[in-house]
Amino acid sequence: KNQVEQSPQSLIILEGKNCTLQCNYTVSPFSNLRWYKQDTGRGPVSLTIMTFSENTKSNGRYTATLDADTKQSSLHITASQLSDSASYICVVSPFVAAGNKLTFGGGTRVLVKP
Amino acid sequence: DGGITQSPKYLFRKEGQNVTLSCEQNLNHDAMYWYRQDPGQGLRLIYYSQIVNDFQKGDIAEGYSVSREKKESFPLTVTSAQKNPTAFYLCASSAGDTSFTEAFFGQGTRLTVV
Numbered sequence: 001k002n003q004v005e006q007s008p009q010s011l012i013i014l015e016g017k018n019c020t021l022q023c024n025y026t027v028s029p030f031s032n033l034r035w036y037k038q039d040t041g042r043g044p045v046s047l048t049i050m051t052f053s054e055n056t057k058s059n060g061r062y063t064a065t066l067d068a069d070t071k072q073s074s075l076h077i078t079a080s081q082l083s084d085s086a087s088y089i090c091v092v093s094p095f096v097a098a099g100n101k102l103t104f105g106g107g108t109r110v111l112v113k114p
Numbered sequence: 115d116g117g118i119t120q121s122p123k124y125l126f127r128k129e130g131q132n133v134t135l136s137c138e139q140n141l142n143h144d145a146m147y148w149y150r151q152d153p154g155q156g157l158r159l160i161y162y163s164q165i166v167n168d169f170q171k172g173d174i175a176e177g178y179s180v181s182r183e184k185k186e187s188f189p190l191t192v193t194s195a196q197k198n199p200t201a202f203y204l205c206a207s208s209a210g211d212t213s214f215t216e217a218f219f220g221q222g223t224r225l226t227v228v
Contacts, residue, residue, distance in 0.1 A: 042221050042222065043120075043204055043206075043220050043221045043222050044204070045219070046216060046217075089156070089157075093214075102159075102217070103156070104157040107154075
């Protein structure tokens, strides 16, 4: 069964500090992995998307890494800001011709405090 | 201003009542999707449509119905057969199969049974 597990479930960090979120998946065969940011009560917004051949991808202060061998990904937030308070969702797509089988993790809720 | 519009933002349903959630997109995307989000859980696929006048059941279609009469519109009806409808509903669209293309999400509709 395809699964995506994220850790921690939640974390609190002080403004200006860095943090790293983890994502482990069992989706196979693998096409791509995405990280989304979801503000409370809003829809998810894409941060990064990586194929199996990519090891790292950045979007401003957000840097995602991927190890396709160990089936692990991380999202690093640098110099956190209050606006980074949100849920971060890891999404994995299998390599299939059709079927729209995105598998979503449960998310990590990040709270940035001043 | 291109995007996906969901309405209403909040919806209240009485026991035994059917309600319809609206989703409109002006991105000229062929594919549209409905997801359900419950606290602490990953998004789960309810229905998806890859082309007008065609749609497929997702993982949790029971108690829901959809139609795709126009490319821009993909309404979701939550029927009285859905025993636990209270959740956050997200509509998404993509240019093609989400295995390979980016998915864009609406702002969500929060449905509450009263």
